[in-house]
């Protein structure tokens with residue numbers, strides 16, 4: 001038996017789950033920026049492909065505002081954490 005190996009695999013699984021969870025979170029949340037708060041990331045007429053390859057968000061549903069913009073930086077949301085602890 002190799003209990004050490006099991007432990008290593010366990011840690012690896014845990015770490016990859018955490019990494020995936022963080023990725024999924026940032027992807028769903030950080031591109032939701034109010035049009036008036038958007039900071040232009042590209043140039044007028046930039047394509048979605050060019051925009052996302054710069055690690056920026058593309059949303060052309062709001063005319064008159066930048067289509068390609070920097071994602072909102074989501075660090076640790078203090079409000080969300082407090083809410084979570086209140087719930088428990």
Ligand SMILES: *[C@@H]1O[C@H](CO)[C@@H](O)[C@H](O)[C@H]1NC(C)=O
Pocket residue numbers: 032033034035059060061062
């Ligand atoms: C684009 O932005 C608008 C305004 O913030 C939002 O309502 C809409 O859901 C966004 N569309 C996409 C595809 O993210």
